[in-house]
Amino acid sequence: MSTGENCLKGNLESFMQKVMAKNPGEKEFHQAVQEVATCIMPFIDKNPKYQKAKILERMVEAERAIIFRVPWVDDKGEVQVNRGYRVEMNSAIGPYKGGLRFHPTVSLSVMKFLAFEQVLKNSLTTLPMGGGKGGSDFDPRGKSDNEVMHFCQAFMSELFRHIGPNTDVPAGDIGVGGREIGYLFGQYKKLKNEFTGVLTGKGITWGGSLIRPEATGYGTVYFLEEMLKTRGETVEGKTIAISGYGNVGTYFIEKINELGGKVVTIGDEYGYVYDPDGIKGEKLDFLKDLWVIHRRPAKDYANEFNLKWVEGKRPWEVPCDIAVPTATQNEIDGPDAKNLIENGCWCVAESSNMPSTLQAIEVFQEAKILFAPGKAVNAGGVAVSGLEMAQNSMRYNWSREEVDQKLRNIMQNIHEQCVRFGKHGDYINYVEGANLAGFVKVADAMLEQGIV
Numbered sequence: 001m002s003t004g005e006n007c008l009k010g011n012l013e014s015f016m017q018k019v020m021a022k023n024p025g026e027k028e029f030h031q032a033v034q035e036v037a038t039c040i041m042p043f044i045d046k047n048p049k050y051q052k053a054k055i056l057e058r059m060v061e062a063e064r065a066i067i068f069r070v071p072w073v074d075d076k077g078e079v080q081v082n083r084g085y086r087v088e089m090n091s092a093i094g095p096y097k098g099g100l101r102f103h104p105t106v107s108l109s110v111m112k113f114l115a116f117e118q119v120l121k122n123s124l125t126t127l128p129m130g131g132g133k134g135g136s137d138f139d140p141r142g143k144s145d146n147e148v149m150h151f152c153q154a155f156m157s158e159l160f161r162h163i164g165p166n167t168d169v170p171a172g173d174i175g176v177g178g179r180e181i182g183y184l185f186g187q188y189k190k191l192k193n194e195f196t197g198v199l200t201g202k203g204i205t206w207g208g209s210l211i212r213p214e215a216t217g218y219g220t221v222y223f224l225e226e227m228l229k230t231r232g233e234t235v236e237g238k239t240i241a242i243s244g245y246g247n248v249g250t251y252f253i254e255k256i257n258e259l260g261g262k263v264v265t266i267g268d269e270y271g272y273v274y275d276p277d278g279i280k281g282e283k284l285d286f287l288k289d290l291w292v293i294h295r296r297p298a299k300d301y302a303n304e305f306n307l308k309w310v311e312g313k314r315p316w317e318v319p320c321d322i323a324v325p326t327a328t329q330n331e332i333d334g335p336d337a338k339n340l341i342e343n344g345c346w347c348v349a350e351s352s353n354m355p356s357t358l359q360a361i362e363v364f365q366e367a368k369i370l371f372a373p374g375k376a377v378n379a380g381g382v383a384v385s386g387l388e389m390a391q392n393s394m395r396y397n398w399s400r401e402e403v404d405q406k407l408r409n410i411m412q413n414i415h416e417q418c419v420r421f422g423k424h425g426d427y428i429n430y431v432e433g434a435n436l437a438g439f440v441k442v443a444d445a446m447l448e449q450g451i452v
């Protein structure tokens with residue numbers, strides 16, 4: 001290692017030590033920052049204007065983080081108390097924008113890592129959106145429709161003070177789909193007495209955009225197509241392993257089927273299903289309802305179609321060409337990554353947020369397989385949210401074809417940015433490409449806006 005490299009390593013270590021000391025115990029947040037800082041610090045070293053203005057130091061500090069009590073009454077008449085969050089991370093290039101997650105694993109650390117990733121992701125879309133994220137430790141599984149509605153109303157009864165169409169525009173994420181956005185929007189409208197585009201992912205008859213439900217899954221496929229093109233390949237005939245089977249997973253499968261690929265697994269936190277013939281036709285129709293409508297476990301899919309259910313394991317042990325995590329953070333660890341490669345996988349496109357541990361990323365990059373991070377691959381969802389905001393401002397709707405074409409263009413453009421910033425000879429380092437391309441736009445806006 002040269003003196004310069006040693007010095008950079010020292011800078012990164014001391015930067016991370018400060019981040020860890022200021023945000024104790026927030027391991028997901030530390031992980032997200034470390035991945036980004038590793039790519040950005042050599043760039044900052046060559047561009048001292050960012051160092052002088054302490055851009056990275058400011059970017060890892062949320063502009064605002066709101067934590068609130070969410071009391072509500074369940075169907076038995078018992079009082080339940082959950083915790084709500086909204087982390088407004090960065091508004092340099094637009095209003096805070098990012099989803100809401102309802103899941104028992106939600107914590108301040110999870111919210112901060114997601115909000116931090118969102119800043120760079122939203123920048124990559126080229127649309128004017130800052131980054132934020134929110135949610136609650138509320139678990140929608142096993143709750144009645146009535147309970148979900150009461151929870152959403154209680155959650156919005158505090159959140160409404162902090163958001164607005166020009167301030168902060170939440171959307172869905174894990175556990176928050178069209179139904180929850182409806183209840184949240186209804187309560188916001190009642191409290192504020194105004195009909196605005198304060199949330200995205202709305203119903204089509206009340207301000208939603210066509211293709212928003214499909215956008216993350218379809219966008220992932222459009223990005224994947226660009227990755228495969230760099231090796232002269234297409235989706236047709238490829239065997240693909242995925243994990244979650246919610247909003248992102250099901251629309252991903254739909255588009256892959258259209259293009260002649262085959263998805264052979266889905267999974268949840270209890271295990272996975274192996275379906276070697278591919279999830280197609282009536283099986284996909286069944287799957288679409290399984291989690292999104294009924295919040296039922298993946299095992300029910302295996303039982304329904306007499307398929308193999310593998311308890312307590314992840315799908316990354318199945319032979320495949322391509323792996324696409326579509327569930328949650330840290331769902332691929334170092335041994336999973338090695339398994340994938342040993343079984344012939346040569347492309348990993350992250351559709352969930354931060355699904356690979358730092359060790360897994362190292363394994364993929366050392367093996368020089370095609371590997372792209374969530375902030376690039378899954379940006380189609382928030383991109384179409386940005387298009388929903390644009391349509392709301394114009395009080396006008398684009399057709400399905402128009403939105404789909406814009407989504408495809410955005411995903412192709414994100415791929416080009418990754419190549420521009422991440423190409424080293426024949427190898428594209430998509431992690432570096434996405435981080436640098438996302439960073440530069442936000443950093444320049446922060447420089448121009450002064451120390452605020």
Ligand SMILES: NC(=O)C1=CN([C@@H]2O[C@H](COP(=O)(O)OP(=O)(O)OC[C@H]3O[C@@H](n4cnc5c(N)ncnc54)[C@H](OP(=O)(O)O)[C@@H]3O)[C@@H](O)[C@H]2O)C=CC1
Nearest residue numbers: 173174175216244245246247248268269327352353378381
């Ligand atoms: N919706 C969107 O537009 C976007 C979503 N994403 C990311 O995509 C991923 C999936 O989101 P989405 O499809 O919207 O969410 P959904 O709630 O629709 O589906 C989530 C899926 O992941 C599974 N899951 C959740 N937690 C775990 C866990 N700990 N282990 C294994 N499986 C789990 C769920 O099953 P179960 O809970 O039964 O285990 C379910 O199948 C998330 O990482 C999200 O941040 C990224 C960009 C945009």
Ligand SMILES: O=C(O)CCC(=O)C(=O)O
Nearest residue numbers: 098099171173381382385
């Ligand atoms: O549509 C949005 O605003 C956010 C989607 C999201 O949560 C994400 O990109 O992770």
